[in-house]
Amino acid sequence: MKVQGVIFDMDGLMFDSEKLYYQANLAAAAQMKLPYADDYYERFIGASDEDLVKFFGEAFGGPDQAQEFMQLTYQQIEAAIQRGELEKKPGLDALLAYLDQQQITKIIASSNYKTKISDFLTATQLVDRFPEIIAMDDVAKGKPAPDLFEKARATIGTPAAATLVLEDSRNGLLAAHASGIPCIIVPDLVQPTAETQALALEILPDLFAVRDFIKQNC
Structure with missing residues (x-):
């Protein structure tokens, strides 16, 4: 395949943030004295906040507790960012530099919201590297539905067969598969x-390794 466009997931793919989210979930659950099973986080990696709130509402006794849990989680994440604990994944800078050099279009399609994506990009000095971002603000359904990737591909205007989705999660892979866009997985927590x-x-x-793959296919 000749790669013309690349769609980036964000959490767990660009940044080592899934670990931060997991630790923030544990801290929020402990603060609220709520049970938090080992598999709670893993099953929703790559999913939207709506899916999380629905699940935690059932697990924790209601939507109010779920909303408080999510609020505390994001407070923990913001504190971690302020402490400089958000780290880029190995090879991200090299991959972005190569795509720019080859004038290969790139875009972020994340189950996160634009304000949070902006916070992450600002903290890592990457705001100017992504002129287009597709977030949960822009679609009706998050991953594993294909909406995010379909909108991202339509935005950059590349054929599905010449576009790559970069993902780390099962939900993201299922979304890419449903959209008909080839997907490379770079494993993170799972x-x-x-x-x-x-x-x-x-x-x-x-x-x-993703950069090297694209070098062979551009």
Whole structure:
């Protein structure tokens, strides 16, 4: 395939933020004295806040508790960003530089909201690197629905067969598959399953390897 456009997931793909979210969830649950099972976070990696609030509303006894839990979680995340704990994933800068050099269009399509995406990009000095962002503000349904990736591809105007989605999560992979856009998985917290291996175009260890893959396909 000749790569003309790249759609980036954000959390867990561009930034080592899934770990921060997980730690923030644990801290929020402890502060509220709520039970937090080991698999709660893993099952919703890449999903939208609406899905999280619905689930935690059922798990924690109601929507008010779920909203408080999410608010405390984001307070923890904001504090972590202020402490400089948000780290870019290995190879991100090299990949972005190569895409710019080759004039390959890039865009973010994230289940997060634009204000939070902006906070992350500002904290890592990447605001100017992404002229277009598609977020949960822009679509009716988050991943694993295809809405985010379909809108992102339409925005950059590249054919599906010449576009790559970069993801780390199962929900993101399912969304890419539903949109008909090839997807490369760079694993983060969850290791690839047989399903991941069947649906992904490639499973690569880091964004340096993604850059090298695109070099061979542009």
